[in-house]
Amino acid sequence: MKILCSISTKNRYDNYLPxxxxxxxxxxxxxxxxxxxxxxxxxxxxxxxxxxxxLFRLMDEKWGSGKWDVTSTDKKGQHYNHQRGxxxxxxxxxxxxxxxxxxxxxxxxxLEAQMVEGVGAVGGSVLTPPVYPAPMCATKIADIYTKPxxxxxxxxxxxxxxxxxxxxxxxxxxxxxxLRLSKKAHREETMFTYAIKLKGYRVLIxxxxxxxxxxxxxxxxxxxxxxxxxxxxxxxxxxxxxxxxKKRLYVLNNGLGDHLQFLQAxxxxxxxxxxxxxxxxxxxxxxxxxxxxxQAQQMVNVDDYDVYAxxxxxxWKGTLIDAFREMYRSL
Numbered sequence: 001m002k003i004l005c006s007i008s009t010k011n012r013y014d015n016y017l018p019x020x021x022x023x024x025x026x027x028x029x030x031x032x033x034x035x036x037x038x039x040x041x042x043x044x045x046x047x048x049x050x051x052x053x054x055l056f057r058l059m060d061e062k063w064g065s066g067k068w069d070v071t072s073t074d075k076k077g078q079h080y081n082h083q084r085g086x087x088x089x090x091x092x093x094x095x096x097x098x099x100x101x102x103x104x105x106x107x108x109x110x111l112e113a114q115m116v117e118g119v120g121a122v123g124g125s126v127l128t129p130p131v132y133p134a135p136m137c138a139t140k141i142a143d144i145y146t147k148p149x150x151x152x153x154x155x156x157x158x159x160x161x162x163x164x165x166x167x168x169x170x171x172x173x174x175x176x177x178x179l180r181l182s183k184k185a186h187r188e189e190t191m192f193t194y195a196i197k198l199k200g201y202r203v204l205i206x207x208x209x210x211x212x213x214x215x216x217x218x219x220x221x222x223x224x225x226x227x228x229x230x231x232x233x234x235x236x237x238x239x240x241x242x243x244x245x246k247k248r249l250y251v252l253n254n255g256l257g258d259h260l261q262f263l264q265a266x267x268x269x270x271x272x273x274x275x276x277x278x279x280x281x282x283x284x285x286x287x288x289x290x291x292x293x294x295q296a297q298q299m300v301n302v303d304d305y306d307v308y309a310x311x312x313x314x315x316w317k318g319t320l321i322d323a324f325r326e327m328y329r330s331l
Contacts, residue, residue, distance in 0.1 A: 001092045001112060003169070005031040006085035008078035009099035010039040013046070016100040016213055021055050023102045025062060029109035031095065034059065034068040035088070037081035046070060077183035082192075086172050087313065097167045101126070103210040110208040111169040114158060120201025121193050123168030124208035126151045141194055141240065150205060158206040164193040167210045173313070174199050178239070178301040184225075186232035191239060198243065199330075235298075242299035248272035250328065251305035253293050256281070258307070258320070265324035275302070304331065 005024055009017050017036075024034060046052035059068045073081055085094045093115060095108055107124060114122040134153035138144055139161045151165045166189060175195035181188055197203045242249070248269050252259050259281045268274055273289045274282050275296030282290055296302050303309065307320070310327045318326075 001115065002032045002090065003029075003108070003112070004085055004088055004091040004094045004172075005034040005108075006037070006082055006094050006096045007034070007099055008037040008039055008073075008081040010078070011041060012099050013040065013044060013049075018051055018055060019102050019213070020097060020099050023104075024097065025055070025058050026105045027103070027108045028106050029112055030063055031108065032067070032091070035085060036068070036070045037073050037078070037084065038070055039073045039075055039078065039081060041075075043072060075183075076179075077181065077185045079177040079181055079185040079188040080179060082188075083177040083179065086170075086177065088172075091172055093169055093171050095167075095169045097210070098212065100213045101167055101210050102213065103167070104208065107208045107210055108169070110206055114204050114206045115169060115171070118202055119171075119204055120174050120196040120199065121164055121168055121170035122204040122206055123151055123164040123166075123193075124206055124210060125153065125155045126166040126210050126212045127154070128152070128212045128214045141190075144190065154209070155205050155207045158204055161203055161205050162194055162197055163190045164203060164205070165189050166212060168193065170196060171201070174201060176301060176304050178235070179303060180235050180297065180301055181232045182228035184228040184232060186229050187236040191236060194240075194243075238298045239300060249296065249300060249305075250274045251293070251296050251300070251302050252276040252278075253296075253302050253305065254307070261320045262324050265321040266328060 007020060007024075024031060047056070056068065082094075082096055085096065095111065097103060111122050111124065131154060134150070136147055137150040137153065138147035139150050139159075141162045149165050150161060168189075170193070175192055177188055178191050193203055248271070250262070250266065250268055250272060252262055252275065254277065256278050259276060259278050263281070263285050268287055271289065273291055274287055275291045275293050276282055277293060279290045293302060307323050307327055311323045316323050
């Protein structure tokens with residue numbers, strides 16, 4: 001398995017990020033590549049910092065040259081950065097780790113050991129000392145508002161769970177990060193890993209420890225705008241509410257010709273919902289459960305339904321009709 005380590009960092013150059021990097025360097029299972037997504041408000045050339053010069057030299061010494069990079073970002077939030085990692089060609093899995101966490105040396109080795117066929121994501125304990133005995137914890141998405149996250153406590157056995165938090169290993173290309181979220185990307189890990197489960201893959205927790213130092217500055221706490229959390233929570237509730245209905249959704253956020261090609265490819269189920277730009281085309285074909293693209297955006301990330309992006313990622317050589325069929329088989 002070829003593993004990319006993805007770290008999104010913001011305003012933590014001089015305190016937490018070096019510790020996170022050192023914990024990646026010291027892993028018993030070496031990463032195949034490390035990408036640092038630089039989301040800082042005032043980016044710096046880290047090669048001018050003595051501390052980072054030594055860290056980069058250690059990476060070269062332990063991994064070989066060309067195994068790391070620092071990538072500039074559009075400053076839209078860590079979910080955008082992790083989505084870039086998720087879609088980077090050539091990797092089977094991504095180990096995402098926050099810039100204020102410190103992983104024990106065997107974390108990646110233990111996570112990879114559980115990544116057998118049928119497993120889409122696996123995480124370990126993400127502890128913020130002092131650590132207390134685990135109470136009744138949330139292992140189901142339905143418990144997210146009433147019980148604490150299971151990863152906040154010590155894990156003593158491998159078991160199945162419905163969603164993960166903070167840092168975990170996942171297979172690339174199964175699900176997408178929801179880019180509707182604000183720069184704080186509240187709930188992004190929950191939505192991403194639960195989407196992996198909904199695709200039919202197992203999501204696991206296993207005994208290993210990453211310490212979350214939970215910096216009170218930098219990252220999503222670079223400002224205290226509560227409106228971002230409210231915005232993201234509303235998106236999460238709408239998304240989860242739709243997922244729980246288990247109804248089929250088709251999204252045609254494209255041209256008139258694409259609508260006609262879609263109808264040649266797929267006959268939507270009677271209870272399916274179709275979001276479209278040309279409702280008269282669907283109405284003429286006998287479909288009644290129609291909504292606007294704006295309404296669909298309250299339920300899902302419509303980018304997941306972009307047939308052209310789907311085809312581009314796969315270097316699709318077939319017809320658009322077949323692309324529609326294959327994409328909706330995988331959704």
